[in-house]
Amino acid sequence: MRRIAVVTTSRADYSHLYWVLRELDAHPEIELRLIALGPHLSPEFGMTMAEIEADGLIVDDRVECLLSSDTDVGMAKTIGVATLGLADVLGRMRPELLLLIADRYEMLAPAAVALALRIPIAHIEGGEVSEGAIDHAVRNALTMMSHIHLTPTAAARRRVLAMGEEEWRVRHVGAPSLDHLSRSRLPCRDELETELGMSLAPPPLVVAYHPVTLARHTTREADEVFAALHLVECPIVFSFPNSDAGSRELIGRAERFCAARKDARLYVNLGSAIYWGLLDHAAALVGNSSSGIMEAASLGLPVVNVGIRQQGRQRAANVVDVPASSEAIVAAIKVALTPELKASLAGMDNPYGDGQSAERIVRILASAPLGERLLLKRAVSVDD
Helix, strand or coil, rough: EEEEEEEECHHHHHHHHHHHHHHHHCCCCCCEEEEEEHHHHHHHHHCCCCHHCCCCCCCCCEEEEEECCCCHHHHHHHHHHHHEEEHHHHHHHHHEEEECCCCCCHHHHHHHHHHHHHCEEECCCCCCCCCCHHHHHHHHHHHHHEEEEEEEEHHHHHHHHCCCCCHEEEEEEEEHHHHHHHHHCCEEEEEEEHHHHHCCCCCCCCCCCCCCCCCCCCCCCCHHHHHHHHCCCCCCCEECCCCCHHHHHHHHHHHHHHHHHHCEEEECCCCCCCCCHHHCCCCCCECHHHHHHHHHHHHHHCCCEECCCCCCCCCCCCEEECCCHHHHHHHHHHCCCCHHHHHCCCCCCCCCCCCHHHHHHHHHHHHCCCCCCCCCCCCCCCCC
């Protein structure tokens, strides 16, 4: 049995990992060990570890590390607390491979611990770009610390190779979050309306807006976003922001917005199926979430992407990029809601894949060499 440990920190990465975890759990030659930390264990962010357990997956270890904070210092301390907890967990567990995903700052902790303990790392979604968030630097750091690279696009694979990684280590597999759209049963409109407690007629705008972590003031764009939303007359659904510095300010503003508007709702944790189902029935997505870039294209959903957070990331034709200006946001929303734009997106290709990533990822993890062969990374030669 090949022991593979997987770290999940929040609803966002668990949604991406769901079908990968299912495939790992079902593989006859893999012993899956699941570690949950951060927002998963936080009541403030919906205690989403309960969602994992409700899905029938066993959480083998839990690491309390998320500080009740709304500052960058709190984020930095969370990395330290997570490192201490994970040193004990991974030191005891000693998996033959550690699987990490994406770019959340908390992921620096398991990567650093694994490096010290000589545990090889497989990393999903390296090679992506999000120039307006610290996620970009975190993702690149994880790439350099990892030994197997599972990239979401062909361009991302080329980018990882350009960082000097050996070609046999870098595989283009697609984004595993898209597996939900091909393998999960998404709720119908009646089920969604019952679950959400609201009508979806007319279809709402979904707002997924997060702090801009590279900016000194991480919510500096929020004034323009909320000013624009006040001018929009269709129903609005907010999902909770990530647990980054400034998230409490954004939550408070969304709460006040919803208190003043009968057709606006804020949800702490929608869960994967409900969220994708909601997007499937939405009029458009507004904000700066990667879900607007990576997954919305597969639903043919128009997206108004605001500000710098997702700057540089590959996108399909459904994305309308705008600066953080209320006038520009309102104008883009009007374009996104036109029947002409919606019709033009029919049959659009998504550069992030075909919804069959989990099987590819698990096949690679099940057959990859282990031990020193995997740990010893050779530098690619360069001209003097």
